[in-house]
Amino acid sequence: MRGRHTGGTVAGGGGGGNGADAIRLEAVRKVYGTGRAAVAALDGVTAVFPPGGFTAVMGPSGSGKSTFLHCAAGLDRPTEGRVLLGGVDLGQLSETALTTLRRDRVGFVFQAFNLMSALDVRDNITLPLRLAGRRPDGEWLTRIVSRVGLADRLGHRPAELSGGQQQRVAIARALVTRPAVVFADEPTGALDATTAHEVLGLLRGVVDGLGQTVVMVTHDPVAASYADRVLFLAGGRLVDELRAPTAEAISHRMRGLRGGAEPVGVARC
Template identity: 70%
Template structure:
């Protein structure tokens, strides 16, 4: 499954387990997940409800600590980091884009975008900031406040804010969930362009097969396990797999029927 070396990867998980609670009431949200994400790649993470997608994102991004296993982000083992180091890494090496745009209403576009730099104690590079604002198509909106922007424009601000620090990886959690179909397509094309033009690494959690089809690769989780992946996906192929996975999750919650994936893994 993982044919890359650690130096090739922006993020690498090795046998990651995450258990909530203790004893009979414990819940295993991730159960031995090993995955790697190449630098300059766009990966969608999918799975049925309760498959572990959110826990995966939280552990991969250093927002939560695994019960066991290791997470390497930009070559650094997060298990050896204290909270201060993790906070610094999240500010400087990780970008986040969520379904909720999380913009500060009193700040302008440019102020919202540069906020992570200021929180990290870094002086914004005006040229870099201007380049990012132009890249997301908001050159004529730099001084507007969020209330003066459409939903798609606000998500573009959030993407620019995630990109401005030059992060090792951007984690996107349902970034098009609050957008109409046309606007969602524009945002997904923008994410694609940031991967291709900037060699940005993007890992996107989504439930939408159409959104996943914009990625280079789709990774499937079920019952806390990695159960297959698919390169160069189409929306139809992803939807068909999700249908099978959903049926399995409803009926099995145990050993799954092992079938060959498009990349020689199992599904």
């Protein structure tokens, strides 16, 4: 049985450390277009993510999952409401300060691995630090390389790796700055079932073993079942959540969303 983290940061991890929520969304609304063409991709979403938890975000196509991730990660600014990362109100930051905060405090893992083909594994992992003009912490680098199982691949280039190994590089790269949160957007979408299982187990492991906070957008109930909880979006609203979810329970709830659902209150791990 997969372990479930109950919240709180494990010593040595990348989870918040100062007692603040890893992420907090307060009545977030995101509108695209104007006038009659305006569309509310998010419509008053409030959710809390304490440090050291694993949350999956699901919903039908067009439910607002991608917009949720973009606003929570500071990639897009909400039309209304607030997003706080480690207690910092992202709406109060300049674009330069926001870029710096994302680089230092947020990790990203995408369906496409987004590795630099000319760089070996070590240099791909440490690229965010090099861009920031910082030296890697040797002890931390060794720890995360060991955690993702790449100690014998550091000199290889992406073309010499399997898809699963490339995604492991992407996860290590996301962890190297000791971020407050790692956002994963369909991280297993390009992988076969066996490799996806390995990558999801790895994400589960960095939560349980390193105290990392992970927020994953996925369409796959099996992938979502690795999380501590699942948040469900429909029509830009938060409509339900499941704790200690199973793939069967998630699938059942997703089928129910096709018939419509009422919003719920604050989602809190």
